[in-house]
Amino acid sequence: MKIQTKLKAIALNTFKEAVRNKIFYLLIAFGVFFAMSSKLVSLLTIGNEAKVLKDVGLASIHFFSVLIAVFTGINLVYKEIEKKTIYNILSKPISRSSFIIGKFIGLAFTLLVALVSMAVIFFFFLFISTGELDSGILIFFLLLYMELLIITAISLLFSSFSTPILSSIFTICIYLIGETLWTFNLFKEYLKTPIDKFAAHFLYYILPNLERFNVKSAVVMKTGIGTFHVLNAVLYTAVYITAVLVLAILIFNKREFK
C-alpha cells in the first residue's frame, strides 16, 4: 500500500511536469496539423481519398508521437538531475528503483494522454472528411503505443547514465535501427566469419524489433492483422520493457550525484 502511494506520487508528478510544459502541446499540435494536412495531399492525388488521409495522417502521428516519447523521456529524467531535484527525492524514504518505475509509469500515462488526444482528433477529422470510422485504426494506435513504451524505456535507460543530447541521439539511433531491423538478417548473409555472423545475430535479438508494431499499411489497405500478431507484440513489449528497466535500475542504483 505504502509503495503504491509513493509510486503514484512520482508518476503523477512526472505527468504534471510533462503536461505543464508547452513543448508537449506544441508537438501534439504539430502531429494534428500534419495529420490534417493529409487532406491537402489527398486533393492532389488521384484515387481513394480515405486511403491517402489515413496513410499520411497516421504517418504524421507516428512521427510526432515518437518525438514526444524521446523528448519527454529524456528531458524529464535529465531535469531531475540537472536541477538537483533528485537530491530531495533521494533523501526521502523511496528506493531508487521505485523512482525509475514511478517515472516510467508517469511517462507511459503522459504518452497515453497524448496519443489518445491525437487519435480522437484524427478519428473526428477522418469521419467528417470521409464519413468513415475504421476500427482497424485502433489496432494501429494500440501497437504504436507499445512502440512508444519501448522508446520511453530506452530513453530512460540512456538518461540514467548519459547527458541529454547523447541520450537523444542514442535513442533516436536505436529507434531508426529498430524500424529497419530486417536489414540485419539480410546483412548477415554477406558476413563471412562466424564471429561477425554471431555479432549480427546477437544485435538482431538484443535491439528492439519495432517493425512488428508498424501495421499502418495493413490498416490502410485493410488486409487484416492477426490476433496472434497483436498478442505477440504486446508480450514482446512487456518482456523488452522489463529487461530495459531492470538494466536502467541497476545503473541508476550505482550512480552518484555529485
Place this chain on the structure above:
Amino acid sequence: MKALEIKNLKKSFQSNFLIKQFHILKNINLSVEKGDIYGFLGPNGAGKTTTIKCILGIIFPDAGEINLLGKPSNAIESKSKLGFLPEHPYFYDYLTPVELLTFTGQLFAIPKDRLKERTLQLIELVGMKGKEHIKLKKFSKGMIQRIGLAQSLIHDPELLILDEPFSGLDPIGRKELRDIILSLKDNGKTIFFSSHILQDMELIVDKVGIILEGETRKEGKLSELISRSVRNYEIVFTGMEEQAMKENNLDCIPRDKNFILRAETNEETNRLIGLVNRGNGKILSVTPAKMTLEDIFLKEISR
C-alpha cells in the same frame, strides 16, 4: 541512542581525465545527541555538503559508518524519520506550495486527511499563507527556502538536516528561522545544520563540529568550547596624563575621551590596573572578552 553518528567517513572522487583521486572527505567523525541543535561548521569546500550527501545516500562513502537514529543511514526506514532541506533548494518549479507539500507527503505515505491538515499548518508556520496556490517559479530564493523548510517538516521528522539554511535569507528571515529551529528543539527534535554564518550558529547551537579539508578538527558542546577560554580583558580608563602613559609603555587605543588597554592574562590585567592607578588614571571598566565561535574557528583554520 545517538540521533546521528558518523565514524571515520572517507570519500574520494576520481576525475574523468586524470587518474588522480581527490580526497574530499579524509576522516569525518561526528556524534549528534538526540534533542540537540548541532552546528556543522566549515569553510567553503571543507566537505560539509559532501558529508550530508553521504548521510542521505546521494553519493556512497568509500569507507566509514553512518548511523541515523541507531540504524544504517541507507535504510529506507531511517529516511522516514529524517527531514532534509538542500543547500540550494531546487524543487519542481511548476508546482504550487500546496502541490509540493502534498507530493512530499505522499512520498512518506501520509494519509490524505492528515496530509491536508499538515500542509496548511506548515504553510502558516513558514509564513506563506495567501501564496499557497502560486507556482514556485514565481518565488524569490528566500521564499523557496521557506517552502523547502516546510517540505522537510511534512512528516514531523525526528531528525532534521539543513544544508546552509541561513544563506539567502534576510535578517528577518534569519531570525524567524532561528525561532523555528528553537521551537523544534523544544518539541524534542534533533537539528543538524551546516553553515558558515557563525553568528546564527552561535545563537542557537548546543554542539559544534568544525571540519577542515575533509577532517573533523574539533567537536564539543558550545558552552564548553567557549566558556573555557577568555580571550582577553579589556580595561577602559580615563584621566591619565599622556606623558605618564608613555613612561609606562602603555599601548592604549584612544576612544572618545577614554583609553582602552588589552591584557591577555589575569596577572597582566592586575599589573596594568596598578600602572593606571599610579598614574592618577581612573578605571571605568574591566571586561573579560570571551572567545566567540569565530575565534575558535579562525584559530582552527590558522593551525
